[in-house]
Amino acid sequence: MISLNAEALTELPSRKRATLINNLCGLRSANLIATRGVAATNLAIFNSVIHLGSDPAIIGIVFRPLTAERHTYDNIKEFKSFTVNAVSESIVAKAHQTSAKYPETVSEFEAVGLTPLYREETHIPFVAESPIQLLCSYSQEHLLENGCVLLTAGIESVYIEQSAIDTDMFVDHSKAHTMAIGGLDAYYRVTLEGRYAYAKVDEDPKLI
Amino acid sequence: MISLNAEALTELPSRKRATLINNLCGLRSANLIATRGVAATNLAIFNSVIHLGSDPAIIGIVFRPLTAERHTYDNIKEFKSFTVNAVSESIVAKAHQTSAKYPETVSEFEAVGLTPLYREETHIPFVAESPIQLLCSYSQEHLLENGCVLLTAGIESVYIEQSAIDTDMFVDHSKAHTMAIGGLDAYYRVTLEGRYAYAKVDEDPKLI
Numbered sequence: 001m002i003s004l005n006a007e008a009l010t011e012l013p014s015r016k017r018a019t020l021i022n023n024l025c026g027l028r029s030a031n032l033i034a035t036r037g038v039a040a041t042n043l044a045i046f047n048s049v050i051h052l053g054s055d056p057a058i059i060g061i062v063f064r065p066l067t068a069e070r071h072t073y074d075n076i077k078e079f080k081s082f083t084v085n086a087v088s089e090s091i092v093a094k095a096h097q098t099s100a101k102y103p104e105t106v107s108e109f110e111a112v113g114l115t116p117l118y119r120e121e122t123h124i125p126f127v128a129e130s131p132i133q134l135l136c137s138y139s140q141e142h143l144l145e146n147g148c149v150l151l152t153a154g155i156e157s158v159y160i161e162q163s164a165i166d167t168d169m170f171v172d173h174s175k176a177h178t179m180a181i182g183g184l185d186a187y188y189r190v191t192l193e194g195r196y197a198y199a200k201v202d203e204d205p206k207l208i
Numbered sequence: 209m210i211s212l213n214a215e216a217l218t219e220l221p222s223r224k225r226a227t228l229i230n231n232l233c234g235l236r237s238a239n240l241i242a243t244r245g246v247a248a249t250n251l252a253i254f255n256s257v258i259h260l261g262s263d264p265a266i267i268g269i270v271f272r273p274l275t276a277e278r279h280t281y282d283n284i285k286e287f288k289s290f291t292v293n294a295v296s297e298s299i300v301a302k303a304h305q306t307s308a309k310y311p312e313t314v315s316e317f318e319a320v321g322l323t324p325l326y327r328e329e330t331h332i333p334f335v336a337e338s339p340i341q342l343l344c345s346y347s348q349e350h351l352l353e354n355g356c357v358l359l360t361a362g363i364e365s366v367y368i369e370q371s372a373i374d375t376d377m378f379v380d381h382s383k384a385h386t387m388a389i390g391g392l393d394a395y396y397r398v399t400l401e402g403r404y405a406y407a408k409v410d411e412d413p414k415l416i
Binding site: 006012169 | 220225230236257260262270300304367380394400405
């Protein structure tokens with residue numbers, strides 16, 4: 001095994017260090033967040049959308065320190081609503097391209113070639129190509145010690161490709177072809193190995 | 209597409225609702241957290257370990273409301289240090305089994321058959337079978353609106369299987385055979401599709 005103590009971590013060149021640390025916690029979610037801006041709709045890829053609770057249904061998004069321009073954050077604060085759209089295999093290159101620094105007046109939908117889908121309930125577009133689409137509304141935010149912000153939001157409505165969900169309401173990310181992210185730039189396909197039954201002290205683990 | 213608005217979500221039976229909501233944000237990390245307890249070492253699977261920053265190196269763990277017994281949380285508060293160990297394909301059944309409600313006097317290492325690995329720098333064991341092992345130290349905590357707690361911690365040292373890391377310090381989770389989690393009970397194998405170059409406005413997305 002390779003081992004790095006605190007001193008060795010500090011001495012790494014900053015780029016290698018960031019690549020290493022960014023990948024240590026395992027796989028991350030891959031989502032496109034769409035917001036309405038003053039000048040144009042905005043679309044941006046995030047690897048930091050997390051589940052926080054199911055009753056009420058709450059998600060979190062970690063934003064890096066707000067010292068740089070953060071269009072998505074500003075738009076959520078201004079308009080409160082936004083959509084979260086799963087990144088699937090067929091749109092991964094376009095989804096990654098939304099991370100380029102387009103000016104505020106350019107809609108990343110047009111710039112990268114994804115389709116805004118408008119539904120009656122909101123003026124925020126969904127990503128038509130995405131297999132899992134959520135409408136969310138701003139709830140709270142929490143400032144973390146390194147300047148990052150954890151923004152929390154409620155889930156207002158949900159749209160899922162029929163083929164990706166079973167009668168139990170289990171969403172199979174293999175069937176949705178959802179990607180996972182490693183660090184900032186690595187994309188992984190996923191294959192369901194199985195679901196395990198609720199674990200009990202006196203029973204061996206078993207697949208459902 | 210299947211669509212569920214806020215009312216339809218509320219009307220779902222609670223188990224189906226939890227299964228659905230838990231899987232909406234995409235893939236999650238799979239880690240075993242080892243702690244020292246007063247009575248025994250503790251080992252527990254978590255799907256809520258997240259990267260928060262690389263300089264300083266900070267991770268977060270989301271704990272559900274502290275109304276139930278939370279051995280891992282209590283042990284971290286008491287002893288400050290803990291280890292985070294990636295769940296790989298070969299240990300996934302044992303890792304899942306740590307979620308059974310073993311009493312505080314039982315070490316899940318023994319109960320499920322994983323090997324505690326002691327290193328000189330700490331009295332907290334690592335999981336010998338894990339390809340990515342981190343020693344972490346408690347930093348802060350943040351109470352969220354639904355009673356969940358985001359605990360933050362610094363990364364003190366890192367151990368990685370040689371075959372899973374390249375000269376760039378990129379950890380390839382395909383090579384580490386790290387699993388991803390969907391919801392609470394679904395485990396996915398991951399396959400690296402590729403790493404994308406830093407996206408630029410006037411260039412097409414390209415793989416590194």
